[in-house]
Amino acid sequence: MDSGARNTMSRDIMREISNLASYRRARTVLAYAGFGGELQTEDFLRRTLDLGKTLLLPRVNRETKSLDIYEVKDLERDLESGTWGIREPNPGICSPADIRAVDFVLVPGVAFDSRGGRLGYGAGFYDRLLANRPSQAWLVAGAFEIQMIEHVPMQERDVPVDVIVTEQRHYLS
Numbered sequence: 001m002d003s004g005a006r007n008t009m010s011r012d013i014m015r016e017i018s019n020l021a022s023y024r025r026a027r028t029v030l031a032y033a034g035f036g037g038e039l040q041t042e043d044f045l046r047r048t049l050d051l052g053k054t055l056l057l058p059r060v061n062r063e064t065k066s067l068d069i070y071e072v073k074d075l076e077r078d079l080e081s082g083t084w085g086i087r088e089p090n091p092g093i094c095s096p097a098d099i100r101a102v103d104f105v106l107v108p109g110v111a112f113d114s115r116g117g118r119l120g121y122g123a124g125f126y127d128r129l130l131a132n133r134p135s136q137a138w139l140v141a142g143a144f145e146i147q148m149i150e151h152v153p154m155q156e157r158d159v160p161v162d163v164i165v166t167e168q169r170h171y172l173s
C-alpha cells in the first residue's frame, strides 16, 4: 500500500471512529501512535486533545515486559522516540495513568476477523494491558480492509475488540 492510499484510508477510518457514540461520550481515551505501515492516528490523537478528552498513550516497559500508560497533553512536547522507534510518552514529563479510568481504547493489530478476533505483534502486550480494562471500556480497532482475515485463532487470554472500522465498513462483534 503506498503512503498516499494509506493516508486517505487512515483519514476515512479515523473520521468514522470519531463519529462513534462510544468515542463521542468517552472522557478518557487510550490510543497509540501508529508506526510503519500502520494506520495513521496522528489526527485522531490531536482531535482527542482538541475535544478536551484525556488522552493516554502506552510506553513499553522493557523490565516488566508490559505497557505503562501515561497522560499526554501536548503531542509535540510530551512524546519521544521509544522502543522500535514508536513515539512514546516521556515519563519525565507525563503523569502515569491507570487503565481502570479508560472508557475508550483504540486497539492496534496486525489482522482481525469479523467477530473481533485480533492478532497483535505476538508479545501479548495488549492482551496483558487489556486484561485489566474496566467493564465500561469500548475496544475499537481501526484497520485496513486487507487486514481482515477469515478467522484469527483466539485463546483465553486474547482480548477481542468490540468494533472494527475499515475504509469499507464497520464490524460489530
Ligand SMILES: Nc1ncnc2c1ncn2[C@@H]1O[C@H](COP(=O)(O)OP(=O)(O)OP(=O)(O)O)[C@@H](O)[C@H]1O
Pocket (backbone or CB within 6 Å): 118, 119, 120, 121, 122, 123, 124, 125, 126, 127, 128, 131, 157, 158
Ligand atoms: N493476560 C496475560 N497474562 C499473561 N500472559 C499473557 C496474557 N495475555 C497474553 N499472554 C501471553 O503473551 C504471549 C503472546 O500473546 P499473543 O500471541 O496473543 O500476542 P499478541 O496478541 O499478538 O500481542 P499483543 O497483545 O502485544 O498485540 C502468549 O504467550 C500469551 O499466552
Ligand SMILES: [Mg+2]
Pocket (backbone or CB within 6 Å): 118, 119, 120, 124, 127, 157, 158, 159
Ligand atoms: Mg493475543
